[in-house]
Amino acid sequence: MTETSTAEAPVYTLEGATGPWEIVVGMEVHAQVVSRSKLFSGASTEYGAEPNTHVSLVDAAMPGMLPVINAEVVAQAVRTGLALDARINKWSRFDRKNYFYADLPQGYQISQFQYPIVGEGEIHLDLGDGRTKTVGVERIHLEQDAGKSMHDQHPRYTFVDLNRSGVALMEIVSKPDIRSPEEAGAYLKKLRTILRYIGTCDGNMEQGSMRADVNVSVRKAGAPYGTRCEIKNVNSVRFVMMAIEVEAQRQIDILEAGGAIDQETRLFDPTRMETRSMRNKEEAHDYRYFPDPDLLPLEFDDAFVDRCRADLPELPDQKKQRLIDALGLPDYNAGVLVAEKESAAYFDTLLAALVERTGKQPAEVALKASNFVIGELFAHLNKAGLDIAHSPVSADAGAELLALQEDGTISGRIAKDVFEKMVETGKPAGQIVEEEGLKQIADTGALEAICDQVIADNPKQLEQYKAGKEKLLGFFVGQAMKATGGKANPQAVNEILKAKLAQA
Numbered sequence: 001m002t003e004t005s006t007a008e009a010p011v012y013t014l015e016g017a018t019g020p021w022e023i024v025v026g027m028e029v030h031a032q033v034v035s036r037s038k039l040f041s042g043a044s045t046e047y048g049a050e051p052n053t054h055v056s057l058v059d060a061a062m063p064g065m066l067p068v069i070n071a072e073v074v075a076q077a078v079r080t081g082l083a084l085d086a087r088i089n090k091w092s093r094f095d096r097k098n099y100f101y102a103d104l105p106q107g108y109q110i111s112q113f114q115y116p117i118v119g120e121g122e123i124h125l126d127l128g129d130g131r132t133k134t135v136g137v138e139r140i141h142l143e144q145d146a147g148k149s150m151h152d153q154h155p156r157y158t159f160v161d162l163n164r165s166g167v168a169l170m171e172i173v174s175k176p177d178i179r180s181p182e183e184a185g186a187y188l189k190k191l192r193t194i195l196r197y198i199g200t201c202d203g204n205m206e207q208g209s210m211r212a213d214v215n216v217s218v219r220k221a222g223a224p225y226g227t228r229c230e231i232k233n234v235n236s237v238r239f240v241m242m243a244i245e246v247e248a249q250r251q252i253d254i255l256e257a258g259g260a261i262d263q264e265t266r267l268f269d270p271t272r273m274e275t276r277s278m279r280n281k282e283e284a285h286d287y288r289y290f291p292d293p294d295l296l297p298l299e300f301d302d303a304f305v306d307r308c309r310a311d312l313p314e315l316p317d318q319k320k321q322r323l324i325d326a327l328g329l330p331d332y333n334a335g336v337l338v339a340e341k342e343s344a345a346y347f348d349t350l351l352a353a354l355v356e357r358t359g360k361q362p363a364e365v366a367l368k369a370s371n372f373v374i375g376e377l378f379a380h381l382n383k384a385g386l387d388i389a390h391s392p393v394s395a396d397a398g399a400e401l402l403a404l405q406e407d408g409t410i411s412g413r414i415a416k417d418v419f420e421k422m423v424e425t426g427k428p429a430g431q432i433v434e435e436e437g438l439k440q441i442a443d444t445g446a447l448e449a450i451c452d453q454v455i456a457d458n459p460k461q462l463e464q465y466k467a468g469k470e471k472l473l474g475f476f477v478g479q480a481m482k483a484t485g486g487k488a489n490p491q492a493v494n495e496i497l498k499a500k501l502a503q504a
Helices: 071-083 181-198 237-256 302-310 316-327 331-338 341-358 362-384 395-406 412-425 429-435 444-457 459-466 470-483 490-503
Strands: 013-016 019-032 095-098 108-111 121-128 131-144 148-150 159-161 168-174 210-219 229-234 264-269 274-280
Touching (some): 013 237, 019 181, 121 181, 181 237, 210 237, 237 264, 316 331, 316 362, 331 341, 362 395, 362 412, 395 429, 459 470
Antiparallel strands (some): 013 019, 019 168, 019 210, 121 131, 131 168, 264 274
């Protein structure tokens, strides 16, 4: 087993007039459950439909309509809990959370208050440079989403779209273990990665299927937790990190001026880089929770949990450790590859195809394959604004390119040129190499003649080399490679030049 050095993340502080302040952050992430229908009705959850076209009588709260629990949503919540190594509660209960708003037809939200479906778990963060952090998960509970108020459709009226009304959400509540914007960003990214791996939420923050309420407070080192403010509905990792910094500084300024922090709900405005008050933070009694009389408690057995566990794929932390232990990949390479499910799948397919083409063991070619994916491929995708699912070079095509390099048909430098031509033309690597005469020169006689000419053309460097500047070998190799347009075998050139320079 490969040992990796780890260290707890250092304490992050913000400097105020009275000295350093610590930030304390907890997050409530609302993740839309991947399911074709809503939590308590058969209405579609498809995104992007015309307003009020995916609404059942239950979603619209018509009199006499009764909710019916969606079994797949329950299974998805249990899978999520298992993936977070959390306690699964085989008995849970739905409650009514009462509040009145235009886009909440019932006048209450069906949620889980005292008895959630999932209890305590944890998420392990890799913060780079060997720094790690474990953030506790307090609970995961199921609840239905509200509709959407549309304020920009009419100059005098607010319209309401109920397509989201009743959509199943998992509210994933962290413990107040996060201590910096960096840790908050890493937490949200890791949580999104896990949810995508197991297929319980698509993690699309732009479409609103994952959003975060961020609780922020500040304190002096060792002091009790301060009064927290909740920043509502933050819809990107970058905005979460920015909002924490801005809100923490606002609280520090108030406290250092002798004021007090009011517990309240706030909105983050990234344009003005400020948070603004929405309302005083409600307490549980304000919502008048009580058990939903239309829903029996939710109960299931160990066999159901075991079936959910059997459905889980290899999780990111497990996959990363496998890449390190079995394939010898550096911690950095493995971490980058597993950060997205699609990247990990691309690498696995690429490696399998490369092993088949070369006949080598996976560990022998894994580093080359990983360097290609996180190097040339990712660089092109980032430049082109593409994700790996839309890569112009398939995993099998990438394996063909690497195999040509591995068997000495082309050099590493030529491989980069061939990759660019693959992107431009869509042609396979072998065809490009044949059509453009890019095969590596391995003929000893031809290479010796080229090396002789390079030595003859550079008498000054030859004298310096003979005088003890052996690093100039690299200069001669470079000149030989240049003379062949990068098609010479670098190892052969190196050996020939060493021998000839020793005799010169």
